[in-house]
Amino acid sequence: MTNVARPSPIAWLIAPAGLVFVLFFVLPFAVMTAMSFYSGNPVTNPNAFLTTRHYERFIFDTAGIFHEALWSTLRIGLVTTLVSLLIGYPLAHWMARMQSRLGHALVLMAVIAPMLTGIVVRTFAWMTILQDKGVINTTLMQWGLIEKPLPLMYNEFGTIVALVHIYVPFMVLTLTGVIGRIDERLEQAARSLGAGRLRAFVEVTLPLSLPGILAGSLLVFALSISAYVTPSLMGGTDVLTLPMLIAQQVGTSFNPNFAGALGVILLLVSLAIVVAYNRILARLAGGQGMA
Amino acid sequence: MISRRKALRSGVGLAALASMGAPSILHAQTKTLKITTWGGKWGEVMKATVLPAFEKEFKCTVSADQAFPFLPKLQVSPKNDPIYDVLHTNSNEQWNAVVEGLVMNKITAKEVPNVADVYPYAVSDKIVGVTIFTSAIGLGYRTDKGLAKPTSWKALADPKLAGARGGYLIPVNSLGQAHLMMLGKVYGKGLTDLDAAYKALEALKPIKLVDFTGQMEKMLLSAEVSMGVIHDSGVYRYEGANMQPVDFASPSEGVLALEQVLNVTPGSKVKELAFAYIDYMLRPDVQKLLAEAVWYSPANKKVKLEAKYDAKLLTTPEKVATLIQPDWKWYNARREDIDARVTKILKG
Known part of the structure; x- marks a missing residue:
């Protein structure tokens, strides 16, 4: 009798996640990519033909807005990620090293609490704070500190402020887990060998937490570059991102093919940045690829 | 002891008995009209009053989609079995839809008798379908x-x-x-x-x-x-x-005219019901109810609004003449x- 290779139990456990990934990412992405190479919807329009015109439209950018929108998307994503890391890392480090269980639980609740409110609601809250007649500008003008409103909203600044507020919890939660697993005795050993607090952190804790920095940064970057609601509400005339353009193409220009091409371009550019970021961090950590 | 055959027979009998009064079976015989409509105050009035009355009168159910945008959803549904029977949008989207063959070109009094009573702008050459209200x-x-x-x-x-x-x-x-x-x-x-x-x-x-x-x-x-x-x-x-x-x-x-336009999808399986719905929406009593709820100017000339609405909305030929319809x-x-x-x- 021949032995038939049977899938391991772990394969059965992974199967549902694999199926979800195929059904809700691979398949839709394949359809979107295929659509981006058609002039129309080949299912409902028999005259639709294969074309590269949507990609040419983006590459040659005769309209003069698409390259700027891509750069604006990446710039907002990078700045949001950096600021979230700068705010999130100290908080995550503090949480990970906290001895009090109650204190840890309270800080964790404080970090998670904003996530219990919808993004639209949080963005509207920021609008009431940052707009020209908002809390900050009205207060400053009433106190006579400024004569006209500060430009806190309808620009990239306001967009990034709101995005950072929304995505910092993702950074903190990712980093807390990684920093919490770093053996504190390593840092103590470094200090007992004469390293100062800062040097021990820079040479021991920080390199060991690079996987967390990578994971948190990628998560926040991915969420920021795909954000639609917040840039739309906070950005005014100054902000035009690729997700906004994609929504325009689908929702009001009724051109899903060009929207598909923009989606593919955004994914490819983002993947290139992620690979480069991974390699830079791996080099800094002195190892190979980290993700 | 009950044999397998007996058990099956009694099970089938029970199922048949249960299905006699089952609402789901009755429901399957009822036609369903799939429409798009707005949310907010308009949606509240539609769901509380207008649609239930239509369902009762025409012995049907209405499935109303309020999740904008509607046209992309219609674009990806089969033309011979569209996701909507009646498309309610502003005028410019109807022009996009007609170019792709997703809606009818014109709605006339032949299909919808109340079209005979609308102001000319409601069926002008700037309109695909028929306007039921304008702002x-x-x-x-x-x-x-x-x-x-x-x-x-x-x-x-x-x-x-x-x-x-x-x-x-x-x-x-x-x-x-x-x-x-x-x-x-x-x-x-x-x-x-x-x-x-x-x-x-x-x-x-x-x-x-x-x-x-x-x-x-x-x-x-x-x-x-x-x-x-x-x-x-x-x-x-x-x-x-x-x-x-x-x-x-x-x-x-x-x-400028901001028209609320209704149109029928050519592949609708309940086209007569779709026309009946548009006719119903153009009835003077329904027009008055909605116009006064959301301050829309009714397209039907025969509608008589309360004085405070009549004073501000476009309810006379002279006031209607100030409307400019863009060429979408x-x-x-x-x-x-x-x-x-x-x-x-x-x-x-």
């Missing part, structure tokens, strides 16, 4: 900022309003698109004079832009802007108990270029 797009303004009631579209360009005027993200909002065409008429040779419109748009900077009218209402109410492009309904609804220091002005050059077919054909141009103008 007037003009200027909303704060009455507590010392501003004179604007009499011209040019009032929006007053330098005093720098940073305190409101408009729309033109690529995504039909009020913004209509306003752009109006700038061509006011500052140039007509609605299609895009060069004049672009120049006038540039002169409106700095301007606060939003992507839907609800946001413009909020900006006016919070005094974030002192004057903005808006439809009359978006201002008049704050009268009475909701009184706010805002008012609506109809510029002397004319107001012309606009949509140039849309890509216009979107790119206005985005560049307004950015920064």
Whole structure:
């Protein structure tokens, strides 16, 4: 009798996640990519033909807005990620090293609490704070500190402020887990060998937490570059991102093919940045690829 | 002991008995009309009063989609079994839909008898389907900022309003698109004079832009802007108990029409019911109910509104004559270029 290779139990456990990934990412992405190479919807329009015109439209950018929108998307994503890391890392480090269980639980609740409110609601809250007649500008003008409103909203600044507020919890939660697993005795050993607090952190804790920095940064970057609601509400005339353009193409220009091409371009550019970021961090950590 | 055959037989019998009174079986015999409709106050009135009455009278169920945008969903559904039987949108989207063969070209009195009673604008050559209501797009303004009631579209360009005027993200909002065409008429040779419109748009900077009218209402109410492009309904609804220091002005050059258009999908399996629904929506009593709920001007000439609504809405041939209907077919054909141009103008 021949032995038939049977899938391991772990394969059965992974199967549902694999199926979800195929059904809700691979398949839709394949359809979107295929659509981006058609002039129309080949299912409902028999005259639709294969074309590269949507990609040419983006590459040659005769309209003069698409390259700027891509750069604006990446710039907002990078700045949001950096600021979230700068705010999130100290908080995550503090949480990970906290001895009090109650204190840890309270800080964790404080970090998670904003996530219990919808993004639209949080963005509207920021609008009431940052707009020209908002809390900050009205207060400053009433106190006579400024004569006209500060430009806190309808620009990239306001967009990034709101995005950072929304995505910092993702950074903190990712980093807390990684920093919490770093053996504190390593840092103590470094200090007992004469390293100062800062040097021990820079040479021991920080390199060991690079996987967390990578994971948190990628998560926040991915969420920021795909954000639609917040840039739309906070950005005014100054902000035009690729997700906004994609929504325009689908929702009001009724051109899903060009929207598909923009989606593919955004994914490819983002993947290139992620690979480069991974390699830079791996080099800094002195190892190979980290993700 | 019960045999397997006996058990099966009794099971089938019980199932048959149960199905006699089962609502799901009865439901399957009832026709379902799939429509699109707005949310907000309009949606509340539709769901509470208008649709239940229609379902009762026509012995059907109505499935109403309020999740905008509707056209992309219709685009991907099979033409011979569309996701909607009746498409309710503003006029420009109907023009996009008709180009792709997703809706009928015209609705006449032959299919919908009440079409015989509508104002000419409701079935004009600028309309695909039939208009059931219209709003007037003009200027909303704060009455507590010392501003004179604007009499011209040019009032929006007053330098005093720098940073305190409101408009729309033109690529995504039909009020913004209509306003752009109006700038061509006011500052140039007509609605299609895009060069004049672009120049006038540039002169409106700095301007606060939003992507839907609800946001413009909020900006006016919070005094974030002192004057903005808006439809009359978006201002008049704050009268009475909701009184706010805002008012609506109809510029002397004319107001732009923001039509609520109904149309039938050619592949609908319940076309007769779809026509009956449009006819029902054009009935004077239904028109009056909705018009007074949301301050829309009814398309049916026979509708008699209460005095306070009648005074402000477009309910006479003379008032209706002030409506300007944009040529959306012309606009949509140039849309890509216009979107790119206005985005560049307004950015920064």
